[in-house]
Structures are given as C-alpha cells and as structure tokens.
Amino acid sequence: MSPTTHGDTSKPAAKAFVDDDLRYGFASSARSFIDRVRTGDLGSLPVVAGLLIIWAIFQVLNPNFLSSQNLVNLTVQSAAVGTIAIGIVLVLLIGEIDLSVGSVSGLASAILAVLFVQTGWHIAIVLVVALAAGAAVGLLYGLLYTRFGVPSFVITLAGLLGFLGLQLWVLGRAGSINIPDQTWIVEFLTQFFLPAWVSYLFIGISVAAYAWQLLAQARRRTEAGLTSMATTVIAVRVGGLALVLGVAAWYLNLSRGVSVSFLIFLVLVTVMNFVLSRTKWGRAVYAVGGSVEAARRAGIRVNRIYISVFMLCSTFAAMGGILAAARLQAANQSSGGGDTNLNAIAAAVIGGTSLFGGRGSAFSALLGVLVVMSISNGLAILNLDSSIRFMITGAVLVLAVIIDSLSRRSRAAAGRA
Amino acid sequence: MTLSTAAKSAHTPERILSLRGIGKRFGAVRALTNVDMDVYAGEVVAIVGDNGAGKSTLVKILAGVHPQDGGTISFYGEEQSLANPTDARDLGIATVFQDLALSDSLDVVSNLWLGRELTRGGVLDEVEMEQRSWSLLRELSARVPSVRTPVASLSGGQRQTVAIARSLIGEPSVVILDEPTAALGIAQTAEVLNLIERLRERGLGVILISHNLADVLAVADRIVVLRLGRNNGDFRVVDVTSEQVIAAITGATDHGATKRAAEKSAAHPEAETER
Numbered sequence: 001m002s003p004t005t006h007g008d009t010s011k012p013a014a015k016a017f018v019d020d021d022l023r024y025g026f027a028s029s030a031r032s033f034i035d036r037v038r039t040g041d042l043g044s045l046p047v048v049a050g051l052l053i054i055w056a057i058f059q060v061l062n063p064n065f066l067s068s069q070n071l072v073n074l075t076v077q078s079a080a081v082g083t084i085a086i087g088i089v090l091v092l093l094i095g096e097i098d099l100s101v102g103s104v105s106g107l108a109s110a111i112l113a114v115l116f117v118q119t120g121w122h123i124a125i126v127l128v129v130a131l132a133a134g135a136a137v138g139l140l141y142g143l144l145y146t147r148f149g150v151p152s153f154v155i156t157l158a159g160l161l162g163f164l165g166l167q168l169w170v171l172g173r174a175g176s177i178n179i180p181d182q183t184w185i186v187e188f189l190t191q192f193f194l195p196a197w198v199s200y201l202f203i204g205i206s207v208a209a210y211a212w213q214l215l216a217q218a219r220r221r222t223e224a225g226l227t228s229m230a231t232t233v234i235a236v237r238v239g240g241l242a243l244v245l246g247v248a249a250w251y252l253n254l255s256r257g258v259s260v261s262f263l264i265f266l267v268l269v270t271v272m273n274f275v276l277s278r279t280k281w282g283r284a285v286y287a288v289g290g291s292v293e294a295a296r297r298a299g300i301r302v303n304r305i306y307i308s309v310f311m312l313c314s315t316f317a318a319m320g321g322i323l324a325a326a327r328l329q330a331a332n333q334s335s336g337g338g339d340t341n342l343n344a345i346a347a348a349v350i351g352g353t354s355l356f357g358g359r360g361s362a363f364s365a366l367l368g369v370l371v372v373m374s375i376s377n378g379l380a381i382l383n384l385d386s387s388i389r390f391m392i393t394g395a396v397l398v399l400a401v402i403i404d405s406l407s408r409r410s411r412a413a414a415g416r417a
Numbered sequence: 418m419t420l421s422t423a424a425k426s427a428h429t430p431e432r433i434l435s436l437r438g439i440g441k442r443f444g445a446v447r448a449l450t451n452v453d454m455d456v457y458a459g460e461v462v463a464i465v466g467d468n469g470a471g472k473s474t475l476v477k478i479l480a481g482v483h484p485q486d487g488g489t490i491s492f493y494g495e496e497q498s499l500a501n502p503t504d505a506r507d508l509g510i511a512t513v514f515q516d517l518a519l520s521d522s523l524d525v526v527s528n529l530w531l532g533r534e535l536t537r538g539g540v541l542d543e544v545e546m547e548q549r550s551w552s553l554l555r556e557l558s559a560r561v562p563s564v565r566t567p568v569a570s571l572s573g574g575q576r577q578t579v580a581i582a583r584s585l586i587g588e589p590s591v592v593i594l595d596e597p598t599a600a601l602g603i604a605q606t607a608e609v610l611n612l613i614e615r616l617r618e619r620g621l622g623v624i625l626i627s628h629n630l631a632d633v634l635a636v637a638d639r640i641v642v643l644r645l646g647r648n649n650g651d652f653r654v655v656d657v658t659s660e661q662v663i664a665a666i667t668g669a670t671d672h673g674a675t676k677r678a679a680e681k682s683a684a685h686p687e688a689e690t691e692r
Contacts, residue, residue: 217544224548278540283523287531290522297518298532299503358522412569 029233044352046403047367050396054371058378065378068254074370074377075252076190079261080105080324081343082369086272087316088348089365090309093276094289095357096145096152098313100159101344104137105321106336107163110170112322113177113331116185123185127322134318135311137163142307152310160341168333176332179325189326193257196249202263203245206270211238261323265366268316272362285309289358320344339376339390346393347372350400356408371396430457431493433590433622434479434510438488441474448474449646451488456591456622461613463625463633466643467666472626475643476595479624480512481505493590511584512593517576519583521569525561526550528568529583553582557615560608574605581612591622598632610636630659644668 037045058065084101091098108130115126137159144155171177179186194202214234221228252258276282287295288305296302324340325331351368353360375396379389434456441449449471456462464472478485481499489496492508499505505512519528526547535542535549550564559578561571568579577597584592594613598606606629613636616623627633633640634654642650642665650665663669 220544221547224544226544226547226551280534280536280541283527283531283534283541287520287523287527290520291518294518294520295531297502297514298520299506300532358520 044363044367047350047352047364047371047400050350051367051371051374054374054378058374058382062378062381064381068251069256070377070381072193072252072256072259074373075262076259076327077377078369078373079259079265080320080327081340081347081373082265082320082365083268083323084317084320084340084344085347085351085365085369086268086362087313087320088344089351089353089360089362090272090285090316091152091313092289092348092353092355093285093357093360094306094309095292096306096309097156097345097355098141098152098159098310098317099156099341099345100137100163101313101317101320102336102338102341103160103163103167104134104314104317104336105324105340106331106334107137107167107170108134108318108321109325109331109335110167110177112325113179114170114172116183117177117179123183127185130322131315131318134315134321136314137318138311138314139307141314142303142310145310146303146306164337167335171331171333176330178330181329186326186329189261189323190259190329192260194260194263196253196257199249199253199258200246203242203249207238207242207245210241214238261327264323268319269362269366276362281305281308286358291358317344339393342397343369343372343376343393346397346400349404350396352404354404354408355401356404368400430459432457433493435491435494436475436479436488437491439475439478439485439490440487441471441478441483441485447646449478449485452643452646452648454641454648456624458590458622459617459620460639461617461623461625461637463627463637463640464643465627465630465633465640465662465666466649469645470643470666471646472643473595474646476512476593476624476626479505479510479591479593480514481510506587506589509588509590510593511587511589511591513577513580513584513595513597515596515599517580519568519576519580522567524567525564525571525579528579529553529564529586531583533586550582553585554578557582557585557612559612572605573601574608577601577605577609578612581609581616585616589621591624592616593624593626595626596628597625598627598629606632630662634659634662642666 055066064070084105087101088098111130111133112126115121115129116123121129141152141155141159144150145152168175181187181190211234214229214237215231218228218231218234249258276285284295284300284305287298287300288302292302295305321336325335328335347368348360348365349355349368350371351360351364351366353364353368372393375393376389379392432455434454436452436454439449439452439454440447452471452475454462454464454475464475466472477483478499479490481502481504484498484500490499491497492510497504497508499508499510502512520531523531526543529550530546535545537545547564554561554564557578559575559582561575561578568576571579581592581594581597597609597613601609610632613623613625617638625633625637637654640650640652640654640657640662641648642652642662644666645668649668650662652662652665
C-alpha cells in the first residue's frame, strides 16, 4: 500500500484508506517486498543468500558437503545449538543478552548424566529436574535484573562462570559420565530417524495446517472488509512451503532421514514463532524490546516479561544441553563449553534477530544455526583446524552484526524504525 | 464508538471531573496550592501557565502518576482516589503525554491495542483489532497511510493522531493532552486541533495543556490559568482576549485568585500586583 492512497476526509465512508482492490495479488506483494528490502527491512534475505553462498563454496571445495549423509549430520549437529539459539532469540528480542547459555546447557547435561546414570532415577523425573534447573537459573537472572537493575550482560557473565562451577561440582570427581547407548533417551534422540512415510505425513499435516490458517484468515479479513491475501498468493506460499519441506525431506531420506532431535528443534521453533507472533505475551515481548517505557505506560507488566523471557532462555539452554548430552552419550567437564555459547549467540544474530531489541523471529534460530553449523561442519570435513573454524565463525558473526547495524540505519533513514 | 451518539447537550453539560483544593508538595517546593478545576462533557478546557506554574503536576495527579497531598477529585460527583495510572485509566481518564510513548517498531494497530489486545481463543484477534482501528481512525478523520506501517514511518502529526486514537480505545470520559502541538508544523497543528474538536463532538471532556495561546484560543471553550501553583483566572474563550490571558499568566493583573494569594503570602514581593 503506497502512502499516496491515504485517507481523503471528504469521503469518510469510502475505504479511501486502502487500495481500491481489497485483495492484494502478486504485483502488490512483490512491490511491497521490494519496498521493504530497499528501505532496510531485509528480513531473512541476507541469511538465506549467505547460506546458499556458503553451501556453494563448500560444495566446490569438497563434493561430499552437500551429500545426503553430510546434510543429515548437519541437522543432527544443529539440533542442540539451535535449541539454545531459540532462547537467545528471546532475550535479544527484549534487548538483553544471556552469555551463560553454554554453562547452563552444560549444567543440564551434568544433571541428566548424574541423576540418570549414577542415581538411577526415572528418565522422566531426570528430564523435569534438568529443565527446572534451567528455569531456576533464568528466574534468578530475572529477579536480579528487575530488582537490582544489574545489566544482563554482567549477571549472565557471572552466571557463565558460576554455573560452570556448579556443573563441575555436580559432575564431581569423575568429571566425565558416559550414558550407556542402550538407554531409551540416547536411542530415541540419536539413533531414531523418522521413517520416510512419517516425515512426509508430518509435512502433509504442516502444509495443510498452514494452508487452512491462511485461507481462514483471508476469509475472515474479506468478511471484515479488510485487505486480504489473494488465493493465488496463498497457493504460491503453500506450494513453496510444500516444495521446500518436501525436497528437503526427500533428500535427507536418501540416507538416514530426519532425526527426532532435529524434528524436536523444528517443532520448538514453530511453536515459539506462533507464541511470539500470535499471543499477547509475544506482542508484549516485542513492545518491551522496542521501547520499555512505552510498554510500561501501555500497562504491560514489564518485569514479568523480563523474568519470563530469562526463564525461557535458560530453559531452552537446558533443553539444548539434554539434546547435546544424548547425542554425545556423555556429560563431562567440557559439556556446553568451548564454542557452544558463541555458536548459539552467533546463530541468533546471523539468523536476523537484531541485537538492539524488538526485531527478529524464532525462525532466525533455524536459519542462523544452519549457517553456523554449515561453516563448522564444512571446515571439519575439509580437515581444517578448529583455529580456522573459530576465526571464520567470528568473521561471519561480525558480518551479520554489520548487516544488522546497516539495515537498522537505513530503516531509520527511511523512517521505518 | 460512534460519532452519532456524541451527546450534544450544550445547554446542560454534565460535570465529569471536579477538582477542589488540590495541593501538592515536592519536599519544600509547593507545586500546587488549593487548585480548583471543573471539566464538563463536550468541553475543551485549556490549562495554561508559565513554566513552573504547576500544569504538569496537575496533569500527573489526574493521570495517577503521583497522588495529591490535599484536596479532592470527584468523578461524576463521586470522590475518587487516583493512586496509580491504572486507577485513572480504569476510571476513564486517558492521558496522552508529550512524548506520546509509542513503540516505534510496532505497527499502528499493535500500538493502538498495546496492553489490551483483543483475543479469540487465546490468540490475538488481528482482524477485529484492525477493523476497529480503521473505524476509529476514520471517525477521527485521521490521515494515516496504513494501519500496518510501523509507527516510526509516520509524521509527527500522524504519531500524535495515533497516540490520541490509542487513548480512546478504552472509551474514556476525559482525555488529557499534554502539549499535543508542541513539535508540530502549521498544517499538522491544524490537523490535531481538528482532532481535538472531534473529541469534543464525541462528548468527551478534553483537558488541553499548551504553551501556544493561539492554539488554545482556537480550540478551547474555557481557559484555566495557573500561576505559581495557584488558580489565577478561569475564562470563557468567547469573552476573553489573548492580552487578558497573558496578563493572568504573567501575573500582571488582579484577579480574585491573585488577591487571595497576595493576602495569604504577603511576604512574597512578586505577588504584589495590586493596581
């Protein structure tokens, strides 16, 4: 909708505010997309382009990179860090940061291993305890932040060290605990892949749900006299989704297929995306990230939003730790250490979630983690040292932050916040 | 939320808000002393005064930002206490502060409904909110390009419009506008003044705080002058000139209020304005 169509006061009844044609089709969709990109509202465009470039480069360097086997490995490797990155997306949306997600995930790994292997508790109780530990960490951060106003940067930096210490203490003398690979959770999360027909069934259900939701929305909007998506646009979107998911599943199914852990990650991303975009809580998260004062004056209980977001972030970190422990079949002193922290944060930022708060979506965790893990995986199969891997990941992170800053500046110049 | 229901009871307007003897201290500073004010339905009351006259303090008391130390606030004849902003809002007093407090990254609909979104089965009801946003903006004849553009892309006047429209979402009886035209150009100011008139036509009581006497004389029905935290005149716009108002603002004239002030605090030399 162009600004030139704005209301004419002499025609109060007419829908002078909106385009004459209430259904927007291809032309206007494409036009508004180009408009958005030009004014710096890049969305997920840079990350998709970046992912394609990275894949092309690695495929040239090593023809095995894009093989079905390797892409299956990539999805399996992505699940844990990706789950942690969902939490990072949430804290970034409210304009804060959590630097301790690596330690918290390591703590959850340690709790899982110790309680399950050494104490012999039932797995369900162990999982609940590990997740609750994550939530408790987040609650602590949230209370420290809202009660004392300590910057989240400092609180979570302290947490990074403190919870690493707790992890070591939980692990005790042994320092490393192996989880037997016959146990249910390890088998389920590492060795269980969806049978091909189940993966296609999942895709069918998801695509049908998406189509139904778009159609229902378009119908309601038309009934309400609002602009709505044309059926052709809906068909293209639904077809596009079906194509992307179908091709991805088909290609992964050429070897082992879609792993349960990656499916869990995808479901979590989809659920968080729904919660962020369609609930009052999600709207409040964006409002707090955009302007705390405006949110407070609008009657949003800002402190509750902060505490709930910190809690969710740490809980996602714990969940990632559980996935990682199951994949590696062990918890040790380096669980959640090394580059876990930075990979998760880099994934969220590279995926397109702004460091400045109020912008981003849960899907940036998915796109970002694919980029980060592609680099890591690609360099690994090239037999390059982790020194090179760290440097390249660092460079990509800086690039992503630069894109974020530049697009923010050009949005401001174009008056789009 | 329709214009047609606006009570055109010009002859016997209902008194919505009535302040009696309002006082407020900040430590040793007496920000307000014994201030009286009434607001009737379908009336624009302008509060004017020099810097430090107590306008903002009065607004903040009405908005529930901080409670008064003395005096009473009656709403439709019933005494009320405004302990916090939610009290004021629930009572039906909506305030548009000077900085507007809009969330730049959210679109117009999200801003209008922020904090009181409509839901359908626990999920945001975007269709209903967008539809009602359009009809509200249309009633106000507001010129906003699209309700789905981020607020950051709007002009100053449009942002003011959105902020005023947002205050109407809760169906208030009184709307307080704090310096709504301060940062606006000439055309945009005219637009906002039209908007204020439309609020009056809806039967709302409007309290307008402004430094700009031209705007006040153009749109207000009544002018309440504050000087040094006290009432210093209450004029009907039809029988006053801008010189008289300026005189009351600066204290260069004698009114009942200044006389009383002079009697009460004879020690203050600046209150001796007897001619």
